[in-house]
Amino acid sequence: MRPAFSVIFFTVTSGCGYGLLFLLGLVLAIHPDSINRIDALIPLGTGAALVGAGLLSSTLHLGQPQRAWRAFSQWRTSWLSREGVASVAGFVPIIALVWCLWRGADADVLQALGVLLAVLAAVTVVCTAGIYTSLKAIPAWRNAYVLPGYVLTGLLGGASWSWLIGAWSGGAHAQPALMAALAIASSALKFFYWRFIDTAPAASTPESATGLGRFGRVRSVEAPHTEENYLTHEMGFVLARKHATRLRWISLMLIGAVPAILATCVDLSQSSAFAVACATLAALCVTAGLFVERWLFFAQAKHVVMLYYGGTRPHHV
Amino acid sequence: MTTLPPATRKKLGLVIDLDICVGCHACAVACKEWNDGGQFGPLPDENPYGAEPLGVWFNRVHSYEVEPAEKGKPAMTVHFPRSCLHCETPDCVTVCPTGASYKRAEDGIVLVDEDKCIGCKLCSWACPYGAREYSEQRGVMQKCTLCVDRIYNESFEEVDRQPACVMACPTRARHFGDLGDADSAVSKLVAERGGYDLMPEMECKPVNKYLPPRPRRDGCDSMPAKSVQGDNVDFSTASPLLRWMDKVLSR
Numbered sequence: 001m002r003p004a005f006s007v008i009f010f011t012v013t014s015g016c017g018y019g020l021l022f023l024l025g026l027v028l029a030i031h032p033d034s035i036n037r038i039d040a041l042i043p044l045g046t047g048a049a050l051v052g053a054g055l056l057s058s059t060l061h062l063g064q065p066q067r068a069w070r071a072f073s074q075w076r077t078s079w080l081s082r083e084g085v086a087s088v089a090g091f092v093p094i095i096a097l098v099w100c101l102w103r104g105a106d107a108d109v110l111q112a113l114g115v116l117l118a119v120l121a122a123v124t125v126v127c128t129a130g131i132y133t134s135l136k137a138i139p140a141w142r143n144a145y146v147l148p149g150y151v152l153t154g155l156l157g158g159a160s161w162s163w164l165i166g167a168w169s170g171g172a173h174a175q176p177a178l179m180a181a182l183a184i185a186s187s188a189l190k191f192f193y194w195r196f197i198d199t200a201p202a203a204s205t206p207e208s209a210t211g212l213g214r215f216g217r218v219r220s221v222e223a224p225h226t227e228e229n230y231l232t233h234e235m236g237f238v239l240a241r242k243h244a245t246r247l248r249w250i251s252l253m254l255i256g257a258v259p260a261i262l263a264t265c266v267d268l269s270q271s272s273a274f275a276v277a278c279a280t281l282a283a284l285c286v287t288a289g290l291f292v293e294r295w296l297f298f299a300q301a302k303h304v305v306m307l308y309y310g311g312t313r314p315h316h317v
Numbered sequence: 318m319t320t321l322p323p324a325t326r327k328k329l330g331l332v333i334d335l336d337i338c339v340g341c342h343a344c345a346v347a348c349k350e351w352n353d354g355g356q357f358g359p360l361p362d363e364n365p366y367g368a369e370p371l372g373v374w375f376n377r378v379h380s381y382e383v384e385p386a387e388k389g390k391p392a393m394t395v396h397f398p399r400s401c402l403h404c405e406t407p408d409c410v411t412v413c414p415t416g417a418s419y420k421r422a423e424d425g426i427v428l429v430d431e432d433k434c435i436g437c438k439l440c441s442w443a444c445p446y447g448a449r450e451y452s453e454q455r456g457v458m459q460k461c462t463l464c465v466d467r468i469y470n471e472s473f474e475e476v477d478r479q480p481a482c483v484m485a486c487p488t489r490a491r492h493f494g495d496l497g498d499a500d501s502a503v504s505k506l507v508a509e510r511g512g513y514d515l516m517p518e519m520e521c522k523p524v525n526k527y528l529p530p531r532p533r534r535d536g537c538d539s540m541p542a543k544s545v546q547g548d549n550v551d552f553s554t555a556s557p558l559l560r561w562m563d564k565v566l567s568r
Contacts (some may be wrong), residue, residue, distance in 0.1 A: 015352075053362075057516045061437065061438075062435045062436050062456075063435065063436020063437075063438075063451070063452075063453075063455070063456025063457055064434065064435045064436050064456045064457065065435070067415070067433065067434075068435055069433045070415035070416070070417075070433055070435060071414035071415050071435060071437070072414075073414075073415060073416050074318075074319045074413060074414050074415060074416050075413040076319070076320050076409065077319045077321075077410075077412070077413075078318055078412050078413055078414045079412070080318055080412065080414040080437065080439055081414035081415075082357065084414060094544070131412075131439070134406070134408075134412060134443075134444075135408070135412070135442055135443050136408060136519050136520065136521075137408070137442065137443060137445040137519065138442065139443060146568075202517055203518050204445070204518060204519070206381075208515075208516050208517075208518060209515060209516050210381060210395070210397055210515070211513045211514070211515055211529070212335075212381065212383050212395060212529070212530075213387060214529070215383045215393060215529075215530070216383045216384045216385035216386055216392070216393070217383065217384045217386070218381050218382075218383050219381060219383075219384065220379060220380070220381055220382075221380050221381060221382045221394070222340075222379070222380035223379065224345070224374075224377035224378050224379050224399075225340075225374075225377070227369050227370055227371065228369065228370075228371060229371060229374070229377075229450065230371070230373070230441070230450040230451050231447045231450065233371075234438065234441065234442075234451070235441075235447075245518055252442070277521055302518070303442070304445045304516065305444070305445060305446065305447035308377075308379055308397075308399060308446075308447060309379075
């Protein structure tokens with residue numbers, strides 16, 4: 001699949017934003033008393049900004065963005081519509097929390113809004129993953145690794161930004177250990193995901209696509225058109241295997257090893273400047289690594305329609 | 318509404334005979350011609366006379382070579398028209414966030430309401446068959462309408478109320494009818510010839526059916542290969558006239 005930058009930017013930034021909002025929601029739900037106003041408002045604002053930027057970016061992918069409001073209507077069947085509804089609903093606790101934290105509110109209210117924020121953030125990320133896992137035509141997306149992948153990488157992004165904010169503001173919610181655990185879990189999951197998509201046997205073949213398998217092996221001898229069309233442009237994106245392997249390692253380093261090492265190193269020195277440097281580097285690496293991971297998620301996903309164009313066996317040389 | 322109708326009263330669709338399709342692309346061209354000016358048009362082309370033309374077509378004709386596993390058997394060339402299969406459970410409809418994609422309860426035709434489409438392209442990702450093509454110029458998704466603006470068009474003679482591709486096919490490789498009615502001509506054809514679904518593993522339950530090529534005649538090896546004997550033609554047993562001509566021309 002052709003990696004569209006607007007969609008990659010959307011899934012990465014909104015994933016990080018919802019991860020951050022989810023963690024903040026949890027903190028508010030568990031310790032509504034202990035968190036001070038500024039320590040809650042900064043991650044709330046950052047999370048809302050990341051989510052908002054992602055949503056705006058996703059509309060750039062549309063051919064008719066002025067009609068985007070229609071996307072809230074088909075939540076009964078469409079994960080994309082559900083995601084739209086959940087993402088807008090998520091702004092209700094965000095705005096309510098800004099109001100309550102600014103004006104001061106009871107712990108009970110903060111706790112309830114924290115729970116709502118965490119739930120809606122989680123639901124939105126699950127809906128995002130649902131868009132991809134519902135597509136039977138793209139086997140690399142319709143498997144058991146994709147949903148946990150979106151959840152874990154969202155949490156990892158959120159944890160790295162949370163640590164960054166905590167380190168810069170000297171606040172209480174710096175969680176390098178949590179981020180290190182998520183970094184290891186995310187990179188391990190991606191490793192096994194890639195092994196899965198490389199080795200899983202294909203359910204569809206040129207033979208099943210044409211139904212001519214009973215007569216023998218099917219080979220495309222002439223495409224319907226000499227130039228590209230929408231299908232070959234959108235679904236026929238090919239990434240050379242040698243580049244894929246290198247990009248996978250870069251991504252594993254950036255979202256796994258480097259943040260885990262930084263989270264371990266931060267305890268070596270008591271200096272707060274060192275902690276800020278570690279947190280900043282970790283957030284930068286994780287975010288960059290997620291961009292590489294998401295780019296690969298698209299670039300390496302093969303669509304079965306390419307079977308009609310003879311696009312299985314010669315691919316990925 | 319992207320919720321699928323539990324059942325459709327009719328299952329209108331096409332039956333495509335791979336045995337007699339000659340790969341002339343007349344169906345594709347007739348489709349483009351009709352739909353460019355029809356109710357669901359235009360079907361714009363980008364850069365039509367430039368180096369890399371790109372445009373929306375609802376029909377695409379592929380050509381395949383099928384190589385039998387058995388050694389010595391000749392390979393088969395099969396021309397393969399590909400268009401929307403108007404599936405019974407189309408994923409392209411259920412993923413649509415706006416309700417622009419829908420399946421008609423009355424006849425099962427899958428359509429796009431171009432006034433509601435936001436151009437998110439998700440339906441084209443969901444379709445395993447490549448039935449949907451996006452128009453960059455119009456910013457909406459377009460697809461085969463089964464010529465819904467022809468088949469019910471009362472300004473046409475009854476015989477002409479057929480999809481443009483079916484009308485245009487010079488070998489009658491395309492048939493249109495109600496595949497939900499077991500007594501229809503198309504259903505009988507499917508039963509008789511063993512019509513089949515493309516990629517049944519995708520569980521979209523296509524309505525359109527494909528008829529397999531009939532078995533080819535064997536005996537390539539035993540064919541008297543007079544025409545390929547080249548220079549070594551033996552004229553000693555030929556007619557006197559040919560022997561004389563051989564003699565004259567050999568001087």
